Amino acid sequence: MENLQLRTFADYKKAYKKSIKDPEAFWDEVASTFTWQKKWDKTLEWDFKKPEVKWFQGGKLNITENCLDRHLDTLGNKTAIIWEPNDPDEESRYITYRQLFVKVSHFANVLKNNGIKKGDRVCLYMPMIPELAIAMLACARIGAVHSIVFAGFSSSAIAKRINDSDCKMLITANEVYRGSKKVNLKEMCDKALEQTPGVETVIVYRRTVEPTPMKEGRDKFWFDELQKAEKECPPEVMDAEDMLFILYTSGSTGKPKGMVHTVGGYLVGTTYSFQNVFQLEKDDVYWCTADIGWITGHSYIIYGPLASGATTVMFEGIPSYPDYGRFWDIVDKLKVTHFYTAPTAIRSLAKQPLSFVENHDLSSLKALGSVGEPINEEAWHWYNDNVGKGNCPVVDTWWQTETGAIMISPLAGITPTRPTFATLPLPGVQPVLMDNEGEEIPNTTEPVEGRLAIKFPWPSIARTIYGDHQRYKEVYFSTFENKYFTGDGAYRDATGNYRITGRVDDIVIVSGHNLGTAATENAIDEHENVVESAVVGFPHEVKGNALYAYVILYDKVEPSEELEKEIKDIVSQTLGPIAKPEKIQFVSGLPKTRSGKIMRRILRKIASNDTDNLGDTSTLLNPEIVDEILAEAKHD
Numbered sequence: 001m002e003n004l005q006l007r008t009f010a011d012y013k014k015a016y017k018k019s020i021k022d023p024e025a026f027w028d029e030v031a032s033t034f035t036w037q038k039k040w041d042k043t044l045e046w047d048f049k050k051p052e053v054k055w056f057q058g059g060k061l062n063i064t065e066n067c068l069d070r071h072l073d074t075l076g077n078k079t080a081i082i083w084e085p086n087d088p089d090e091e092s093r094y095i096t097y098r099q100l101f102v103k104v105s106h107f108a109n110v111l112k113n114n115g116i117k118k119g120d121r122v123c124l125y126m127p128m129i130p131e132l133a134i135a136m137l138a139c140a141r142i143g144a145v146h147s148i149v150f151a152g153f154s155s156s157a158i159a160k161r162i163n164d165s166d167c168k169m170l171i172t173a174n175e176v177y178r179g180s181k182k183v184n185l186k187e188m189c190d191k192a193l194e195q196t197p198g199v200e201t202v203i204v205y206r207r208t209v210e211p212t213p214m215k216e217g218r219d220k221f222w223f224d225e226l227q228k229a230e231k232e233c234p235p236e237v238m239d240a241e242d243m244l245f246i247l248y249t250s251g252s253t254g255k256p257k258g259m260v261h262t263v264g265g266y267l268v269g270t271t272y273s274f275q276n277v278f279q280l281e282k283d284d285v286y287w288c289t290a291d292i293g294w295i296t297g298h299s300y301i302i303y304g305p306l307a308s309g310a311t312t313v314m315f316e317g318i319p320s321y322p323d324y325g326r327f328w329d330i331v332d333k334l335k336v337t338h339f340y341t342a343p344t345a346i347r348s349l350a351k352q353p354l355s356f357v358e359n360h361d362l363s364s365l366k367a368l369g370s371v372g373e374p375i376n377e378e379a380w381h382w383y384n385d386n387v388g389k390g391n392c393p394v395v396d397t398w399w400q401t402e403t404g405a406i407m408i409s410p411l412a413g414i415t416p417t418r419p420t421f422a423t424l425p426l427p428g429v430q431p432v433l434m435d436n437e438g439e440e441i442p443n444t445t446e447p448v449e450g451r452l453a454i455k456f457p458w459p460s461i462a463r464t465i466y467g468d469h470q471r472y473k474e475v476y477f478s479t480f481e482n483k484y485f486t487g488d489g490a491y492r493d494a495t496g497n498y499r500i501t502g503r504v505d506d507i508v509i510v511s512g513h514n515l516g517t518a519a520t521e522n523a524i525d526e527h528e529n530v531v532e533s534a535v536v537g538f539p540h541e542v543k544g545n546a547l548y549a550y551v552i553l554y555d556k557v558e559p560s561e562e563l564e565k566e567i568k569d570i571v572s573q574t575l576g577p578i579a580k581p582e583k584i585q586f587v588s589g590l591p592k593t594r595s596g597k598i599m600r601r602i603l604r605k606i607a608s609n610d611t612d613n614l615g616d617t618s619t620l621l622n623p624e625i626v627d628e629i630l631a632e633a634k635h636d
């Protein structure tokens with residue numbers, strides 16, 4: 001396998017320049033280092049107006065050949081996945097590239113035996129165990145499209161996602177360990193399956209020995225199915241633009257968006273960025289703490305690292321179990337060299353006594369990564385000083401489910417870092433800042449702030465929203481002409497370094513998870529006593545942001561703690577516990593414009609206790625409501 005790594009800052013600058021001057025030649029060269037069954041005919045075809053983006057058309061490949069088969073000769077005995085269980089007393093599992101290849105091929109035949117064909121959608125609702133990796137790669141092996149639903153989501157969230165993309169099969173585990181708790185995943189699935197007529201088969205992996213109720217004809221155990229399956233499975237021939245997976249992300253309306261990624265561009269984008277951002281050496285051990293249910297896990301636990309022949313760690317548990325030293329215990333035990341986590345985890349660990357970090361030997365570490373939300377100055381320094389001991393570059397990586405791969409980030413040890421800055425775009429990425437009039441802010445040496453857009457396609461951009469191309473166009477390509485709009489705001493300093501300032505739309509990032517406020521509002525409004533609600537984000541010390549809900553009750557209903565609890569429960573049940581509002585304020589009305597739109601700007605300021613300057617409220621339909629809300633606002 002050829003190495004894609006840039007080694008110096010001068011290399012980076014040269015590559016960047018080339019990638020802008022002649023993007024096709026640049027990506028042609030990168031793409032040619034992968035294993036293709038047939039070379040592509042056309043590197044790029046694009047039109048952001050339609051919108052349409054196609055990379056490497058006519059090229060034939062299978063992503064699992066690139067993640068598995070091509071390593072067998074040289075890296076067959078190298079550890080591909082180290083699995084670290086929730087319980088530190090349970091044994092870790094080491095899976096070599098050859099073993100993973102065998103397991104994936106074997107399970108791919110289970111899929112086939114159960115009627116799954118190229119193009120069929122398969123939903124995965126699984127804990128962080130190697131079988132999740134095996135199942136997703138097995139789908140890719142036969143050209144089935146995986147749709148992974150984070151195993152913290154509720155039954156109705158699973159059902160919605162299964163139905164939206166018409167999944168034929170669901171793969172799950174009976175139970176999952178999470179810290180000191182055990183969660184029954186199969187029960188959640190059974191409830192979801194009452195509403196999903198399209199699912200024909202459910203494959204259940206036994207993570208625990210508890211008896212598991214199975215539905216005759218529909219539910220099958222993982223191991224039983226393996227017994228019946230052949231071991232060898234040739235990779236399906238896929239077109240570069242065939243669908244690889246769907247992954248749902250929150251939108252500004254209540255409906256999640258099924259982002260579609262395709263085989264060729266996604267492979268090229270995730271692998272190129274993985275190798276350049278992290279700069280792994282041959283025997284390094286890389287650990288990304290994300291859950292595979294999110295894009296970070298897809299791109300940087302599985303596809304990017306495996307296509308690079310790296311050793312990637314998968315952790316089943318949580319940072320606080322059995323105590324707050326668990327992350328550092330694992331780094332020490334597995335001699336982790338590259339550690340990639342989220343600011344919310346850093347902040348929660350920084351609140352604990354430093355002894356949890358100091359009790360472990362972290363000298364194996366070479367580089368640290370951050371992802372998912374802006375990293376504040378304090379967390380950045382704590383991470384750099386106490387975990388990296390000032391010796392490890394911190395790469396603050398900005399990207400999105402939609403971008404598939406890291407877009408703006410330092411390259412570890414190469415790009416000069418600056419606290420809270422994601423710094424510079426990767427080669428091939430052309431960011432621009434847009435002003436309030438929708439004009440591009442010129443790229444001068446003046447520090448500027450604006451809305452972040454991208455003006456040229458990159459290989460791993462999501463191609464559409466499953467079943468709703470019109471929405472894809474509206475959300476990403478209609479704010480600015482001929483540009484992809486990220487939904488984020490950003491600041492650019494005099495030397496061109498970017499700092500992401502946060503979302504500028506109705507998405508709030510809570511503990512690194514994207515939440516659409518509309519989805520929480522819809523769930524709250526389901527309560528029989530609720531007339532209307534408005535949900536906004538406010539800054540939270542550990543979670544980054546939390547949700548604040550303003551709720552109007554029906555006339556004769558009295559606010560109560562009981563009611564607050566019921567409302568939180570309804571959100572938990574509908575969307576999952578992560579979407580639960582932190583604070584609920586019962587109000588008699590919401591500030592509205594004359595056209596009936598809720599003035600969220602005001603509600604955000606009140607929730608954030610930033611009430612000195614609420615702006616002009618005189619144009620509101622009901623300006624008096626602002627004083628009432630202010631008087632009863634919930635501030636700690």
Ligand code: WTA
Nearest residue numbers: 371372373374396397398399400401488500
């Ligand atoms: C935010 C996660 C600041 C941003 C990979 C983006 C960040 C959203 C960073 C996408 C970062 C992600 N600094 N903000 N380094 N990384 N974000 O789709 O608002 O779960 O739009 O993808 O997270 O979240 P998603």
